[in-house]
Amino acid sequence: MIDLIIDIIAFFCIYAIITLSLNFQQGYTGIFNLGLYFPIIVGAIITAYLPGRLAMIIYGIDSKLDFSANNAVVVSILRSKLSSDPIMSIMLLVLTMAIVALTCYVLGFLSAYPALKLPADYLALFMLCASESLRVIGMQTDWLAGGVMGITIVNPFWWLGGFSYYGMPVFTILATLFIILLYQRMCDSPLGRLLKSIRENELTAESVGKDVNKIKRTTLAFSFTMLGLAGVLHAFMMGAVVVGGYTRVDFSFWPWLMMIIGGTGNNIGVFLGTFGLVLMRRIMIVGKHYFWFLPFNVVWFEPILLAIMLMVTLIFRPEGILPEKSPRIKDYMRKVLKLES
Amino acid sequence: MIPLPILLTALVYSFILSLLAMGFTLQYITLSVPNLAYATIAFASTYLTLTFSLMGLTPYVTMPFAFILGGAISFMLYKFVSFLRDRGTSIVGLMMATIVFDLIIYAGMNIYADYLATVFKIYAGSFSLSEFDFKIFSFPAVLFVSGITSISLVVFFTLMLVKTKFGVAMRAVMENYNLASVHGINTERILSTAWFFVGGLAGLSGSLYPIWFAMDPWVGARMFISIFAACVVGGLRSIYGSLLGGFIIAFSEVVVTYLFSIYFPWVWAYRSVTSMVIAAIALVEMPSGIAGLIQKFRGGR
Numbered sequence: 001m002i003d004l005i006i007d008i009i010a011f012f013c014i015y016a017i018i019t020l021s022l023n024f025q026q027g028y029t030g031i032f033n034l035g036l037y038f039p040i041i042v043g044a045i046i047t048a049y050l051p052g053r054l055a056m057i058i059y060g061i062d063s064k065l066d067f068s069a070n071n072a073v074v075v076s077i078l079r080s081k082l083s084s085d086p087i088m089s090i091m092l093l094v095l096t097m098a099i100v101a102l103t104c105y106v107l108g109f110l111s112a113y114p115a116l117k118l119p120a121d122y123l124a125l126f127m128l129c130a131s132e133s134l135r136v137i138g139m140q141t142d143w144l145a146g147g148v149m150g151i152t153i154v155n156p157f158w159w160l161g162g163f164s165y166y167g168m169p170v171f172t173i174l175a176t177l178f179i180i181l182l183y184q185r186m187c188d189s190p191l192g193r194l195l196k197s198i199r200e201n202e203l204t205a206e207s208v209g210k211d212v213n214k215i216k217r218t219t220l221a222f223s224f225t226m227l228g229l230a231g232v233l234h235a236f237m238m239g240a241v242v243v244g245g246y247t248r249v250d251f252s253f254w255p256w257l258m259m260i261i262g263g264t265g266n267n268i269g270v271f272l273g274t275f276g277l278v279l280m281r282r283i284m285i286v287g288k289h290y291f292w293f294l295p296f297n298v299v300w301f302e303p304i305l306l307a308i309m310l311m312v313t314l315i316f317r318p319e320g321i322l323p324e325k326s327p328r329i330k331d332y333m334r335k336v337l338k339l340e341s
Numbered sequence: 342m343i344p345l346p347i348l349l350t351a352l353v354y355s356f357i358l359s360l361l362a363m364g365f366t367l368q369y370i371t372l373s374v375p376n377l378a379y380a381t382i383a384f385a386s387t388y389l390t391l392t393f394s395l396m397g398l399t400p401y402v403t404m405p406f407a408f409i410l411g412g413a414i415s416f417m418l419y420k421f422v423s424f425l426r427d428r429g430t431s432i433v434g435l436m437m438a439t440i441v442f443d444l445i446i447y448a449g450m451n452i453y454a455d456y457l458a459t460v461f462k463i464y465a466g467s468f469s470l471s472e473f474d475f476k477i478f479s480f481p482a483v484l485f486v487s488g489i490t491s492i493s494l495v496v497f498f499t500l501m502l503v504k505t506k507f508g509v510a511m512r513a514v515m516e517n518y519n520l521a522s523v524h525g526i527n528t529e530r531i532l533s534t535a536w537f538f539v540g541g542l543a544g545l546s547g548s549l550y551p552i553w554f555a556m557d558p559w560v561g562a563r564m565f566i567s568i569f570a571a572c573v574v575g576g577l578r579s580i581y582g583s584l585l586g587g588f589i590i591a592f593s594e595v596v597v598t599y600l601f602s603i604y605f606p607w608v609w610a611y612r613s614v615t616s617m618v619i620a621a622i623a624l625v626e627m628p629s630g631i632a633g634l635i636q637k638f639r640g641g642r
Binding site: 026032033113117118120121124125126128129130132133136137138200209247248249253256261295297300301302303304306308310311314315318 | 346373374375377392419428430432434436437438440441442444445447449451452455456460493526537561563565566569570573577611613614617620621625628636
């Protein structure tokens with residue numbers, strides 16, 4: 001039971017990062033991106049490639065062994081080494097996160113150049129197709145992340161011994177708290193209002209001297225960074241990377257549903273939507289064994305359920321459970337202009 | 342020298358892709374909503390082809406049924422999208438509505454594949470029906486069937502758009518929905534018929550796909566990249582441009598990748614990514630696609 005609770009909380013944390021990043025792009029800035037899983041895959045691939053090989057070099061493991069081709073052997077050697085070296089383990093984790101953050105920031109910035117030339121709907125399609133292409137590359141390249149079969153990676157908390165299983169979920173929770181606070185601070189700051197003004201009317205924002213394209217590029221790059229970090233946390237928590245598993249349904253459509261159900265443009269609503277759906281999905285995955293009598297895998301009900309929920313939300317509650325609050329002029333005058341009405 | 346099987350693959354693929362790209366563009370122009378379920382609707386009919394083949398029938402018997410299936414799903418999708426549009430749903434909401442259909446069809450295909458595997462012990466998660474095809478002049482029949490279907494449908498479609506009242510009304514709706522409505526055109530009927538017809542085209546092209554290529558429930562997601570690339574290369578809002586874009590993308594994916602793979606064999610595995618690279622270059626270098634280039638050339642003269 002404790003394992004299930006930890007599992008739910010950890011997955012909630014990862015999806016919270018994804019949906020908050022989506023809300024930052026779509027809810028606040030109005031960037032319509034369906035390819036959320038592009039930076040997540042980048043994060044996962046770097047996590048699959050980098051820490052294991054780096055550890056091999058540091059510990060001087062036989063150069064004839066390849067991390068990908070001799071994965072099981074190398075991981076078992078690394079486990080014995082890293083189990084007694086907490087500093088190195090944490091350094092590997094931090095370094096991987098730093099490199100992923102940097103890579104995703106640059107990729108976000110670069111991808112914005114062709115993407116922002118497009119109308120909103122084609123931007124969404126472009127990002128979706130780019131993500132799917134990256135998924136194909138990841139699946140076809142064995143040396144990168146084990147190809148179709150995937151690859152086992154190192155656990156940066158092996159040194160915790162019997163508690164090593166709990167290390168990564170706890171770290172994920174702490175990292176998520178930090179990211180949530182960061183997003184909340186940014187959204188509540190003048191930056192948040194600037195982003196909303198761009199979402200509402202780009203032309204007006206431009207007319208008061210704001211460089212809309214630059215702001216959009218930076219927003220996209222920042223969200224890419226956070227999504228990349230979500231990819232790292234997910235990969236480390238799973239203990240393995242199978243690039244084929246990073247599908248558009250799981251890492252793009254589900255977060256979209258979480259945001260729409262929660263309430264676009266409202267971080268608390270998005271948070272609620274994420275929690276509710278993650279809970280439902282994890283219970284469904286755990287409970288699928290009770291449906292052994294069906295002539296098909298019960299996991300296929302998941303997309304149908306997602307579709308029905310999306311349909312119901314679009315028809316009856318398009319603004320979500322907790323709709324975005326429009327700022328009241330009274331509050332604005334008191335808080336921003338420091339005036340009393 | 343390009344081997345014959347590669348050339349034939351490129352031809353069959355380009356016939357199928359061009360039809361799909363043309364249908365996608367047409368649906369986009371009519372409602373200004375990209376239909377994300379389009380590829381999945383197209384490939385849902387492949388399971389019809391599989392079922393008919395398992396019953397001992399030639400896969401080509403499926404074609405009219407695939408047309409009806411694709412058309413019916415597309416019609417339902419149109420009704421749902423237009424219902425939401427009338428309630429003032431944003432473009433984001435409308436695209437999400439198409440995802441609803443994409444997910445249901447995707448799950449349905451997987452459930453059916455699982456059912457075939459459990460009940461009839463047939464592995465339907467990945468299959469090809471090339472063994473059920475027959476030869477015409479020592480060439481596979483699918484080459485002729487896909488070619489004739491593709492060309493005749495394009496001719497029929499062009500004539501319909503230019504020569505019939507329905508076609509003229511459809512062009513009017515595509516140009517300006519509100520103005521067409523004011524002029525007394527039944528826009529709802531025109532658009533729902535257009536979506537049925539285009540969905541039918543998708544179903545038809547999808548039903549031919551497994552006769553030459555390997556099929557699995559993820560083909561729709563992968564092929565969506567190629568369809569999008571074809572539309573971008575052809576011109577985002579040009580029907581005939583997307584048709585041409587389909588041929589360019591298909592030949593690039595198959596023939597160009599093959600030529601590269603002679604020197605760099607690893608390239609072949611990434612052929613589906615080629616189209617995305619071409620689309621990205623096209624977006625930067627010629628955002629209006631081939632249609633824009635042709636228009637520019639005509640204007641220059």
